[in-house]
Amino acid sequence: MNIVTEGKQTKKRTIPGFGLTMGFTLLYLTIIVMIPLSMVFLNTFSMGFQDFWATITEPRVLASYKLSFLTALTASFVNAVFGVLIAWVLTRYEFPGKRIIDGLVDLPFALPTAVAGITLTTLYSPNGWIGQFFSFKVAFTPAGIIIALIFIGLPFVVRMVQPVLENIEKGMEEASASLGANRMQTFIKIIFPELIPAILTGFALSFARALGEYGSVVFIAGNMPFKTEISPLIIMTKLEQYDYEGATAVAAVMLIITFIILFTINILQWWTGKRYSGK
């Protein structure tokens, strides 16, 4: 993505309407995103550091952070591996039904999360279509949460890697082959390094999404405190008990983690932009 503005050349603004459109953009952004989001931090500041610290270090809250983090990490990792494989097969090979499969990859973006949630729960419950084949419980355990998060994050890495794979110059692979590298060596030394920024960006996007995911997880998780209670559910529970301060404190920590992930993605994209605009 060529979002990085090129060089320092200053173009004269020939197209009118800069003030109007910029003003509208900033106004809408401020009203819908900035002011509401700042509420989390304003409310956190007003509750005092000790209360804040006590809330976010409650054992039950800490357990939820750990669970959310680990399940999101595992699911994103699975998605990164299969994402590259799916993108590879879709760009390089021909097989019947390829177009349909390509379109279907986006299903998790189009299907409501609640629908995904109840369906996966039904499939993976102990007597469900898939659950019956497992010797251990999948639904209502962390394994079930991971399944839901794999479903939700499935398209991210595929859609980030696909365009990069399409644009890799065949010439480089040919050169590598002509110098004696076998296919595996060519993939590891030539193709894979080109894919790394896209994989990492897709991984980070999938991770951020998985960390905050609620709809698909609440059904399959079982929601047992300390065991299968994710952080967004803690916020929900605190809200239902009118514990707004507690909910806000937990949300503030999650938001900060989100910002760190976004910052990382931005650096990755800057890196990608540098790599590809150089050519």
Next chain:
Amino acid sequence: MMEHDNSVVAKANHPVIITRNATKEPKSIQWILISIVLLFLTLFLVVPLIAIFVKAFEKGAEAYFAAIAHPDAVAAIKLTLIVVLITLPLNAIFGVVAAWTITKYDFKGKNFLITLIDLPFSVSPVIAGLIFVLLFGLHGTLGPLLQSLDIKVIFSIPGIVIASIFITFPFIARELIPLMQSQGTSEEEASLTLGAGGFKTFWYVTLPNIKWGLLYGIILCNARIIGEFGAVSVVSGHIRGMTNTMPLHIEILYNEYQFSAAFAVASLMSIFAIITLIIKSFIEWKTDFKSTKAR
């Protein structure tokens, strides 16, 4: 098969003639990889999709249509439509204006602005609901003011709408920015030189160029508004027949162990998701335009 020949050629340092096989895997490996992918996608996408419809019709067609025609279900469908009709145009206008601002002008802090626009993508839906409770709720910052004016936002339709606007805020801008960036500004500049005004230029030059990208963004945005669960769940209050959107209605049915009814409404939403995917593939085929950013 031909790998052997290639390595000989390469070692002999002759002018290299590369057969197609040098950049392709053997057929056997290809089929193994294809099979793994198909198995994975079948397990994670196809089986769930089939399960939705099987479960929906488990108690027969009559029960299916009764579940869909239930007054609470109809009310949920209507409410979802209302939310879409308000949210979609607002975010479409914002998306076009924001993409125009970012791609047609040069200014400092552009990347920062793009990051801010992207922000709602990464915020947990539950937090998206929470921030509007903190702002408009009874104990929220604007709560007393709204109460004195007798305006209800939280646990009411305006809350659902504004949370949906937040969640789907970046969708259309995100699709349009890379597209408009690749188109540059020369056509607009030509139009302006020929004497057309700014708005006329947008209407007759820019809009026709971005119409497919815009449609693409709109259908993705639409799908997300219809399906949003977490954020809406926080602000809606779950009042049956009043503030229940379709996903919330599904949740209630499911928690009441009315599984067939829950899956009946779910199947309706799945049909919608499939239509969305078909339109999306159609646009990609028609324009060679592909979403540059996974959503």
